[in-house]
Amino acid sequence: MFSSAWALCVAASAVIVQAATLDDVCTSAYVKAALPLDVLTGITIDSSSVVVSATKNYSSASGDFFPAATFDYCAVQLAYSHNGMDDDQVLLMFWLPAPDKFENRYLSTGGGGMAINSGNSSLPGGVMYGAVSGATDGGFGSFDLDEDDVFLLSNGTVNYEALYMFGYKAHHEMSVIGKQFTRNFFGMADSEKLYAYYQACSEGGREGWSQIQRYDDWDGAVVGAPAFRYAFQQVQHLWSDMAMKNLDYYPPPCELEKILNLTIAACDPLDGLTDGVVSRTDLCKLHYDLDTAIGESYYCAAETSSGGYGKRQSSTTPAQSGKVTAKGVALAKAIINGMKDSKGQQVYLSYQPSSTWSDASTTYNSTTDSWEMSVSGIGGDWVDRYLNLIDSESLSLDGVTEDTLKSWIYEGWQLYDSVLQTTWPDLSVYHGAGGKVLHIHGESDYSVPTASSVRYWESVRSVMYPGLSYTASAAKLNEWYRLYLVPGAGHCAPSTDQTNGPFPQTTLQVLIEWVEKDKAPTTLPATVLQGSEEGKEWELCAWPLRPLWTNKGTKFECVYDQASIDTWHWDLNAWDMPVY
Numbered sequence: 001m002f003s004s005a006w007a008l009c010v011a012a013s014a015v016i017v018q019a020a021t022l023d024d025v026c027t028s029a030y031v032k033a034a035l036p037l038d039v040l041t042g043i044t045i046d047s048s049s050v051v052v053s054a055t056k057n058y059s060s061a062s063g064d065f066f067p068a069a070t071f072d073y074c075a076v077q078l079a080y081s082h083n084g085m086d087d088d089q090v091l092l093m094f095w096l097p098a099p100d101k102f103e104n105r106y107l108s109t110g111g112g113g114m115a116i117n118s119g120n121s122s123l124p125g126g127v128m129y130g131a132v133s134g135a136t137d138g139g140f141g142s143f144d145l146d147e148d149d150v151f152l153l154s155n156g157t158v159n160y161e162a163l164y165m166f167g168y169k170a171h172h173e174m175s176v177i178g179k180q181f182t183r184n185f186f187g188m189a190d191s192e193k194l195y196a197y198y199q200a201c202s203e204g205g206r207e208g209w210s211q212i213q214r215y216d217d218w219d220g221a222v223v224g225a226p227a228f229r230y231a232f233q234q235v236q237h238l239w240s241d242m243a244m245k246n247l248d249y250y251p252p253p254c255e256l257e258k259i260l261n262l263t264i265a266a267c268d269p270l271d272g273l274t275d276g277v278v279s280r281t282d283l284c285k286l287h288y289d290l291d292t293a294i295g296e297s298y299y300c301a302a303e304t305s306s307g308g309y310g311k312r313q314s315s316t317t318p319a320q321s322g323k324v325t326a327k328g329v330a331l332a333k334a335i336i337n338g339m340k341d342s343k344g345q346q347v348y349l350s351y352q353p354s355s356t357w358s359d360a361s362t363t364y365n366s367t368t369d370s371w372e373m374s375v376s377g378i379g380g381d382w383v384d385r386y387l388n389l390i391d392s393e394s395l396s397l398d399g400v401t402e403d404t405l406k407s408w409i410y411e412g413w414q415l416y417d418s419v420l421q422t423t424w425p426d427l428s429v430y431h432g433a434g435g436k437v438l439h440i441h442g443e444s445d446y447s448v449p450t451a452s453s454v455r456y457w458e459s460v461r462s463v464m465y466p467g468l469s470y471t472a473s474a475a476k477l478n479e480w481y482r483l484y485l486v487p488g489a490g491h492c493a494p495s496t497d498q499t500n501g502p503f504p505q506t507t508l509q510v511l512i513e514w515v516e517k518d519k520a521p522t523t524l525p526a527t528v529l530q531g532s533e534e535g536k537e538w539e540l541c542a543w544p545l546r547p548l549w550t551n552k553g554t555k556f557e558c559v560y561d562q563a564s565i566d567t568w569h570w571d572l573n574a575w576d577m578p579v580y
């Protein structure tokens with residue numbers, strides 16, 4: 001046992017701390033003495049808020065972003081406040097590895113949807129690599145509250161503090177506090193390097209970019225499918241509904257599912273390997289004619305869903321059968337072709353063919369025995385709450401036109417450009433400090449269009465390397481920021497429709513090797529995580545190279561294919577402003 005006198009002597013050398021056990025350091029007194037009280041001006045860490053507990057032999061299951069692992073950790077929750085603000089309290093949760101497992105690493109984790117954290121679920125992804133892992137509650141009141149829960153104050157005005165915390169402030173504060181706390185806790189000398197990382201997907205991907213665009217807090221970041229270009233991203237969720245309204249056609253879900261299945265079947269072989277995975281959605285765009293689906297029969301059995309959490313009743317959908325209609329195909333085309341205004345000008349990019357039609361879901365009405373529009377919850381929440389400042393989730397598209405959607409984008413873009421848009425293309429602060437980025441995005445993402453990430457990578461390339469040829473600037477950017485599209489993957493996860501598709505489960509490990517050992521990845525390793533090919537290893541190609549199998553599927557290459565690359569570049573000619 002260590003005496004409390006020793007515990008107070010936190011700045012003692014790393015040698016002493018590394019000889020300590022988890023029980024020696026995972027105490028309230030030790031943690032309080034290690035708090036970085038003066039690390040950020042304008043904030044006060046509340047020593048009395050500290051809650052400490054040790055967990056031994058914790059087994060964390062295999063996830064999409066990290067493999068299974070078993071480890072001991074010390075959980076530390078603490079609170080801080082911004083000076084001069086009433087009722088302000090921000091909670092941080094850190095999981096720290098045992099002293100003999102610590103590898104001079106720190107990892108920030110982020111949220112998804114409207115959440116700024118993922119509870120504890122992302123924290124194992126750092127501890128298993130000898131990193132202290134952190135999560136923040138953004139000051140929203142608890143780790144379970146999301147930004148949209150607190151965005152409107154009770155008098156109907158905007159909670160700007162919560163908005164800016166969500167936008168970018170909370171993550172910067174957590175990184176600064178977390179890194180110094182890590183140093184103090186493990187008694188690192190000032191001369192010792194602490195490697196700092198980030199890993200998250202979706203909204204968490206946007207949070208990652210919010211930091212990379214402003215700060216140099218991290219040495220490396222894994223950002224997945226970022227929900228950025230926010231005003232566009234949120235409104236584009238309403239495009240499928242708008243397209244249905246324009247066609248006055250609300251398809252049974254089974255019809256769209258059939259169109260998806262036919263698309264996957266037709267486009268799977270175009271990459272040179274018939275494996276159930278559309279690794280080249282660009283070739284699918286170039287060569288698959290959706291009209292060939294018209295007249296194909298579909299059938300889906302009746303289903304009763306047991307009315308999950310928050311739903312009072314179970315709901316029943318009837319058996320669906322019929323033939324794919326011309327209107328069903330017109331809808332699919334309108335979705336793939338993306339948002340247009342009333343003049344036919346392109347407002348935004350869209351999903352790749354072979355993505356599920358998630359925004360186009362309809363609801364069955366048993367009174368009329370027909371399918372009805374079910375407005376996208378994410379899109380509706382954005383317009384009601386963030387544009388109209390109404391606490392509601394029942395947006396109707398009555399009276400709404402393509403030009404209304406466009407005006408919603410413009411309004412949100414102006415209102416939140418500096419806080420949520422998150423597409424600032426000049427990364428010179430982060431790059432200047434040596435920061436690396438591994439950006440991944442499922443090629444069949446149904447929630448954040450894959451082309452959205454391609455567009456941002458291209459914006460950074462053209463803004464940071466003007467005057468160089470395409471291939472020369474791409475090569476320069478790839479020296480520190482690489483984008484990998486994941487064949488068959490959906491949103492931040494493998495897809496249920498293309499189960500033989502891989503997912504890059506060890507990306508943080510690859511990043512660590514790149515940052516700490518200068519081992520730059522060329523291809524990114526990925527593994528099939530489900531289905532009959534579970535465990536099969538893949539290599540992902542770095543943009544702008546594209547995967548291709550030749551020799552009857554026996555030879556794999558990453559190829560440069562200009563016609564395919566061009567399909568990823570959207571001319572958003574509805575705007576006079578640059579859209580990064």
Ligand SMILES: *[C@@H]1O[C@H](CO)[C@@H](O)[C@H](O)[C@H]1NC(C)=O
Nearest residue numbers: 056057058059060069070071
């Ligand atoms: C740790 O957990 C694993 C399985 O979860 C178990 O097999 C093993 O015995 C445990 N070890 C200790 C030291 O408790």
Ligand SMILES: *[C@@H]1O[C@H](CO)[C@@H](O)[C@H](O)[C@H]1NC(C)=O
Nearest residue numbers: 053054055074075076119120
């Ligand atoms: C998160 O981790 C802390 C510390 O181990 C634990 O007390 C808490 O119950 C965990 N929360 C959930 C939801 O598992």
Ligand SMILES: *[C@@H]1O[C@H](CO)[C@@H](O)[C@H](O)[C@H]1NC(C)=O
Nearest residue numbers: 152153154155156157158159
């Ligand atoms: C709304 O409430 C907030 C928080 O209580 C307060 O600071 C603000 O002044 C109020 N605004 C108006 C217009 O009443």
Ligand SMILES: *[C@@H]1O[C@H](CO)[C@@H](O)[C@H](O)[C@H]1NC(C)=O
Nearest residue numbers: 254255257258261298299300
């Ligand atoms: C689509 O394919 C999946 C997987 O093979 C299958 O389970 C489903 O029934 C198919 N849907 C339709 C409408 O044919």
Ligand SMILES: *[C@@H]1O[C@H](CO)[C@@H](O)[C@H](O)[C@H]1NC(C)=O
Nearest residue numbers: 363364365366367368369372
């Ligand atoms: C179903 O349709 C009827 C008739 O149009 C309508 O009154 C009712 O509100 C609809 N039910 C739901 C759940 O939308």
Ligand SMILES: [Ca+2]
Nearest residue numbers: 268273275277
């Ligand atoms: Ca294939």
